[in-house]
Amino acid sequence: MGKIVGIDLGTTNSLVAVMDLGIPIVIADNEGSRLTPSVVHFPESGEPAIGHAANRVRVLKSSETVYSVKRFMGRRGSEMTQDDLFVTYPVEGHGNGPVKINIHGRAYSPEEVSSFILKKLKADAESYLGEKVDQAVITVPAYFNDAQRNATIKAGELAGFKVERIVNEPTAAALAYGLDKLKDKTKIAVYDLGGGTFDISILEMNEGTFQVLSTNGNTRLGGDDIDKVIIDLLINRLVADAQSQEITEPSVKKNGELMSRLREESEKAKIRLSTEESVEIIIPFVTSTFSFSFKLTRETLDSIGKPIVDKTRQHCIRAISDAKIKLEDLTQIILVGGQTRMPLVRTFVADFFQKSPNVSINPDEAVAVGAAIQAGILSGAVSNILLLDITPLSLGIETFGGLMNAIIPRNTTIPVKAGELFTNAVSNQKLMKIHVLQGERELAKDNWSLGNFDLEFEPGPAGAARVGVQFEIDANGILHVLARDVKSGKQKIVEMKSAVDVDDTEVQKMIEESLENALDDMTERQWIEAKIKAGEMLRATRHALAELHHQISAEMKLQIETLMSGVESALEKKSIPDLKKANAALDEGTVELANVLMDHAMEEALKKKGIL
Numbered sequence: 001m002g003k004i005v006g007i008d009l010g011t012t013n014s015l016v017a018v019m020d021l022g023i024p025i026v027i028a029d030n031e032g033s034r035l036t037p038s039v040v041h042f043p044e045s046g047e048p049a050i051g052h053a054a055n056r057v058r059v060l061k062s063s064e065t066v067y068s069v070k071r072f073m074g075r076r077g078s079e080m081t082q083d084d085l086f087v088t089y090p091v092e093g094h095g096n097g098p099v100k101i102n103i104h105g106r107a108y109s110p111e112e113v114s115s116f117i118l119k120k121l122k123a124d125a126e127s128y129l130g131e132k133v134d135q136a137v138i139t140v141p142a143y144f145n146d147a148q149r150n151a152t153i154k155a156g157e158l159a160g161f162k163v164e165r166i167v168n169e170p171t172a173a174a175l176a177y178g179l180d181k182l183k184d185k186t187k188i189a190v191y192d193l194g195g196g197t198f199d200i201s202i203l204e205m206n207e208g209t210f211q212v213l214s215t216n217g218n219t220r221l222g223g224d225d226i227d228k229v230i231i232d233l234l235i236n237r238l239v240a241d242a243q244s245q246e247i248t249e250p251s252v253k254k255n256g257e258l259m260s261r262l263r264e265e266s267e268k269a270k271i272r273l274s275t276e277e278s279v280e281i282i283i284p285f286v287t288s289t290f291s292f293s294f295k296l297t298r299e300t301l302d303s304i305g306k307p308i309v310d311k312t313r314q315h316c317i318r319a320i321s322d323a324k325i326k327l328e329d330l331t332q333i334i335l336v337g338g339q340t341r342m343p344l345v346r347t348f349v350a351d352f353f354q355k356s357p358n359v360s361i362n363p364d365e366a367v368a369v370g371a372a373i374q375a376g377i378l379s380g381a382v383s384n385i386l387l388l389d390i391t392p393l394s395l396g397i398e399t400f401g402g403l404m405n406a407i408i409p410r411n412t413t414i415p416v417k418a419g420e421l422f423t424n425a426v427s428n429q430k431l432m433k434i435h436v437l438q439g440e441r442e443l444a445k446d447n448w449s450l451g452n453f454d455l456e457f458e459p460g461p462a463g464a465a466r467v468g469v470q471f472e473i474d475a476n477g478i479l480h481v482l483a484r485d486v487k488s489g490k491q492k493i494v495e496m497k498s499a500v501d502v503d504d505t506e507v508q509k510m511i512e513e514s515l516e517n518a519l520d521d522m523t524e525r526q527w528i529e530a531k532i533k534a535g536e537m538l539r540a541t542r543h544a545l546a547e548l549h550h551q552i553s554a555e556m557k558l559q560i561e562t563l564m565s566g567v568e569s570a571l572e573k574k575s576i577p578d579l580k581k582a583n584a585a586l587d588e589g590t591v592e593l594a595n596v597l598m599d600h601a602m603e604e605a606l607k608k609k610g611i612l
Helices: 052-056 110-129 146-158 169-178 223-242 249-254 256-272 298-323 343-353 366-379 504-516 518-547 554-573 576-589 591-608
Strands: 005-008 013-020 023-026 039-041 065-067 100-103 106-108 135-140 162-168 186-193 198-206 209-218 278-287 290-297 332-336 386-391 395-399 403-408 412-414 416-422 431-438 448-456 467-473 479-485 491-495
Touching: 005 110, 005 169, 005 366, 013 110, 013 366, 023 366, 039 052, 039 110, 106 110, 110 135, 110 146, 135 146, 135 169, 135 366, 146 162, 162 169, 162 366, 169 186, 169 198, 169 209, 169 332, 169 366, 186 298, 186 343, 198 298, 209 298, 223 249, 223 256, 223 278, 223 290, 223 298, 249 256, 256 278, 290 298, 298 343, 332 343, 332 366, 395 467, 403 416, 403 467, 412 416, 431 479, 448 479, 448 491, 518 554, 518 576, 554 576
Parallel strands: 005 135, 135 162, 186 332, 209 386
Antiparallel strands: 005 013, 013 023, 039 065, 100 106, 186 198, 198 209, 278 290, 386 412, 395 403, 395 431, 416 467, 431 448, 467 479, 479 491
């Protein structure tokens, strides 16, 4: 197998790395920089400029220079928020249609824009290695959904790569950290705060095995949000200092060039304040007669940035809880992502985890290094390492009564296969609708629908059909569903190419609601299950009474009808305890009726054979 490179396709910067003589190397471009800005400039004519070249014209050509495009990967128009539109280039999206970026009359998909960045990284790798490179491992945030992962794979393919594996960013960072610690048994937390995304993962490392115990995060939380609050602060001060009717907040936000200058100065100030106590921000010639200057202190930055950093707390708490460990069980806290250089972030991490974070690896390069190690594992250049990742949300199908039947629970190690056998709930069904769901609620309607497909089978009485449903999540986290009629062998295999086209805030809402409504959901599930059982028992009992009305005594018939009335009464009252009690009583009361039915069936069979 040829060289496989590892790529960190980041919101702010991207990197490419490779295993060279057993050592992961981050490759520098022709300007000597290992960080490639994730920026693409589309001129009116000619080839797009990528990376540093695009970044240099970003202020002057703000409407035709695309940045932070990772936030739009795999998104629908209906998922767009006002924060998403806080960019200086035109973005469009309507309903369930994909997001598009319109420049010079051409509509680009986020995948196309990302492919330009990947093409540059590919060229840099080929220049360094002196050979063609067409295989890659690409990292994504752990909480990227299926649509976003597929979008990343598509971007890689458009760039000319065969994407061998999609790896979660915190998991890749853990590989980078643990390469020289393969004999240690330890639990670590990877706190990954980048330009546009946040992930927290808990991993256990043991003799070369890297097992993800839990993961949590937010794909719309990162350094961009801190930049935004700085920009908002600067706009307010600029408008106040200008004291001009011509310079208002709306007019500033409509001025693409001025917004680009403010964004650039905000990013620079944020970076400098990691090592300095204050910086002077200067925007000369806002108008011909007005220049703007403002002194931003680290104290002010911490004050406006704290609410954003604090949003990571809830994700850390859930990751610890899902991993079923205590804070003191963690031996190391690994920081990943450029935003973790910020003193405010490091203080938060130290306070929350009650130990100083490990800063021994470069937070900008850790993910790319880990991706290169994973590429080395696939190519055979690295051995004795096993990476076990997980799926963040439960997957299942809708069953009779509108219930969610989980087939693969959340935090299950992937790749994984799991399945169950289902039957028809209604007589003479000709097909079974397989409704695939993702989420944590008990009722199907409260979870996300990933897709529907039908499987036909031979009609028969209720309970006669046998349909096996198998879910398979591959190493990239992509879901495949197989449904097979056991009797006829008919089957369908479906790949959920856009499973969960929802943003991570909805994912978090789902998990929060599952916790808040756990008792109500379980009560509703118990009611539906008891109601279904009651309905089945009543139908079966009525059928048996009708068939055996000559063979049973009036006393037995009255006794069973009384028990049936008890079930019907409990159904009307919607009382779970009463219904369960009534179901049990009817079940017990019909034992003798069942025996009579069996005797009757045996008698009929013997008559047919001429024995009676």
